[in-house]
Amino acid sequence: MLNRRHALALLAGSAAACRAPSGSEEPDVVIVGAGSAGIASAQTLIDAGRTVLVLEAMGRVGGRAFTESQTFGAPFDVGCAWLHKSDDNPYTDYARTQGFTLQPHEYDLERVYFGNQPGNAAQVNAAEHEIAEAIMDAPSDVAASTVADIDTPVEEAAGDYLGALDMAVDLDELSTFDYANADDLEPNLLCAEGFGSIVRRRAGGLPIRTGTPVRGVRYDGPGAIVQTDDGEIRTRAVIVTASTGVLAADVIRFTPELPADTRQAIDDIPMGMLAKIPLQIPRSVLGLDPFTDLMLARDGKNDLYFLCHPFGYDLMIGFVGGDLGWEISRAGREAAVDYAKQGLVEIFGSDAANQVTKGALTPWASNPWTRGAYAAARPGRYSARATLAQPIANKVFFAGEALAGGLIQTCGGAFRSGQATARAVHTALG
């Protein structure tokens, strides 16, 4: 996520067959997913005196907040990296008190290239502001492409930066209302140890069971029954924080089926794509200052953005988003790394690619527990977010980045959504 508007399987068994996977717990609330929203829900409910159990499909906590240090010998945020709206972000104070290293970083572009020709970054930034204003002035919820004037290469680059590289969808798939109702995300911070490390620490001490996919939720009897490969867990309410991509894929079987308007809402808020292609390259090679924002604007929607050497690391982190993000993700790691290296060659000449010692591609498109990067409402379907936020039978509640109000798509927003949903569940339980 780059730049937001800084201008402004199992069928339900009978009750008798119900057994807990291990132990004999019957928590007040089961939370599906140990990402930012799940962690916040769990902590909030525990603070309110409720018992909870968090079930996480992956073998680790954090979900789309994940810092990985093995590949490059430096912390690399596979998912979220920026603490957006950091003066009102639930992770900022926590990170400070926990001793994490935070660094302000906004992303007005500093360098832009049109092919191998240097462009005027200020012009691209200004064009992006104009496009943002046009989108926010739109009187109805339509595709952003229908209200934005994109005539020149500068405007095309600006539109791609705002759409694909920020909102994770191209402008023709971006809802004007989604964009207009999203908060200004400045001021932004980056974390030297990685945002994923902050989220992981915050999960410490919570009752989380990893490697435990939830296969079904039965809510037709008293309370609810959550089904896993290890057995079933009785509970009073369930908070589901799985992405809309996971929900749309029917990975979790609900009994009875979810209401038609909830199902429709899930389909109306599909996942967008933002893929990172980190390249390991000594920072002395290209002479780029740490934290430089660099964009290679290409014909069509083939733009590539690099965050250069954050914290002085020997890393240039390439980003591709929207349709290109999906395409590159499908093509796989080798093709993605070639694509990013080719970008460096276009700008800096052929020797640049020879200096790249390693590259990677983030796996959010193929990860069965995310199925995308973050959710974007279809044009005209902004209201689906409010529909999905409605609890089902006062027992099944949804939370997560797709339901984060002004902080949609963000990790801090997911946390806030988790807190708010937990409070609603606490009230519903009486």
Ligand SMILES: Cc1cc2nc3c(=O)[nH]c(=O)nc-3n(C[C@H](O)[C@H](O)[C@H](O)COP(=O)(O)OP(=O)(O)OC[C@H]3O[C@@H](n4cnc5c(N)ncnc54)[C@H](O)[C@@H]3O)c2cc1C
């Ligand atoms: C490439 C990328 C860059 C991003 N950049 C930023 C950024 O800079 N700043 C920012 O704030 N945000 C950013 N985001 C968005 C941010 O990471 C997400 O909005 C946030 O982490 C989502 O949290 P969540 O709890 O809603 O969902 P998740 O993190 O997806 O958590 C849901 C959890 O549920 C689990 N799950 C799913 N299905 C099941 C099941 N059936 N049973 C059990 N568990 C299940 C999943 O494994 C997952 O762990 C970025 C995301 C990506 C992918």
